[in-house]
Amino acid sequence: MYATLFVSLYFEVFLLITFFEKSESSSFAALPAFTPEELPTVAVFIPCWNEESTIVGTLNSLLALNYPKEKLEIIAVNDGSTDNTLAVLKTFESHPQVRIIDKENGGKHSAMNAALSFTKAEIVGCLDADSFVESDALLRIVNHFVSDKDVAAVTPTIKVFNAQSAMQVVQRAEYGLSVFMRNALAHMDSLFITPGPFSFFRRSVILEVGPWRHGHSTEDLEMCLRLQENHKKVTNEPNAIVYTKTPKTTHALFRQRVRWTYGFLKNAIDYRYMFFNPTYGTLGMLVLPMSLISLFSAIFLFSSLIWNTLVFIIQELVRFQTVGLTAPTPQFDIFFINTSVILSIVIVLIILTIVLMGIGKKLAKDSFISYDVPVYMALYGFITPVWLITALYKAVMNTGVRWR
């Protein structure tokens, strides 16, 4: 227990030190001023599988991007949809910037590769068909490719679009934490996911390391690990903002997170030689091992909590069986306040997590004062381990996971 808490606290402290160091800023707060000639050609891929309800919004947000029209092409790939997606896409067919590919269903990676073979653009990226971008997002991302020839990939800041259900509100807080994590990991050159919504790549680099792979249903994670394996630079632009529709129900969220965790575990096995390997810098020596340890720590802490709760319930049942229903005697005395080391460290960890979340929200220009943070703190600790355990089981049994 002490070791688990020490390791978790160490990682949070390490991330905070890295963030506050900021010896070399990776973000461009001001909008870059480039002439159209200086800007590279860009292609945005939209893999679509049954996206008839959201694809129009996604396409319109891309068409509204602040980027020279002659340098931006949008390639929508209908990946064997069984709904009306293709018909909706065809309404954009006449638009000069939009290309439409219709193919049999083969998974997101196959849709990305189909689009890749269709373009000669210097910079390529993806926007999931349930996401929308701010108009200056692409310009801010491209700025990194223009300013630093070593940059191979750039990730954006992802925010939850129109959170309505309790689960979406919880995810809004969680995405705030992710914004911090992505930024801090970029400072350490240790990003290991280029998320589906609006991550961009230098096409020449993709051709060099190879096209997208299935990657155990997490092609974004596999591609980033492959880039890191090949010592390519992956960075983050916190001011490039993309909004994504998040799962509305607990069941949908559970399925998504099982897929993500399963993908991480299986890719961790595939890329196991990167763990504790100094060749891969901080990513290999700290970030990847810590991500795996955190997963098992969460399962361990959750199991302890469940065990203690069960012991308490059994005790109360025995009490009820022995003396019947009894009213507790309320008493307050500071003598009985628990000051154990474990509880104190857990409180410090919770406070630090809230601080990290606050920094993330500030980076994403969100208000920190929101009810989503307490809801997140109250709920997530209990539901996260459930999908971690499920994903671990599926990974061990090699069952595979489905997208939806």
Next chain:
Amino acid sequence: MRTTPWTKYILAFLITAFIFITAIIANNFFNAKRVDQIRSIEEGISIDILSLETQFELLQEQSCKNISEDSILSRELDTLANKLSFAEAQLGADNEEVLRLKRHYSLLEIKDLLLMQKVSDKCNLEPIFLLYFYSNVKGECTDCKRQGYVLTELAKEYPQLRIYSFDYNIDLSAVETLISIQGIQPELPGLVINDVPYSGFQSIEAIKEILPELATLATTTATTTEKTK
């Protein structure tokens, strides 16, 4: 590929270690305060018992009018027991300081018991004494938890019932002598109800059957009922 300088790993380690050490020092500080508080309560009870003994010896028969069955320190002993049990959970049952406080507490209980018996004889009071012997050794007393629930409920229902609990394995000759005098068997939980020893778990109903006079004691429930009438 960027490599983090080893100084940053060490700095993060030092900060984490500092937070851990601070938590440990703070916990030790609060535990020391708790031990001090328990010691202070024990000293207070000790002085009170000594004072009562002296007062009783000085005034002899005349003192009876000033002494009722619940005038002695049972409530303070209960508070002490709760705090001692919390300290035991925080510091560990094997902690030397906890064991010392527990031995002192057991001695105070025995002194209170003896004094109360003396007072009862001289003043014709009829308090009900219940001695409870338990064990914290794993596997030695599977029913001690349940017996504890029963006695807690009885104490809540009948505040005048005088319950004294003793750790069967405590390293204290006075308790060993008490165990021997009362004829407590190693099959725990062990109870002594008005000088008669009982082995094994006793339910509320069983204890009420052994002690029909409990019915004559005022109960907290009865008091509440009286007030609502």
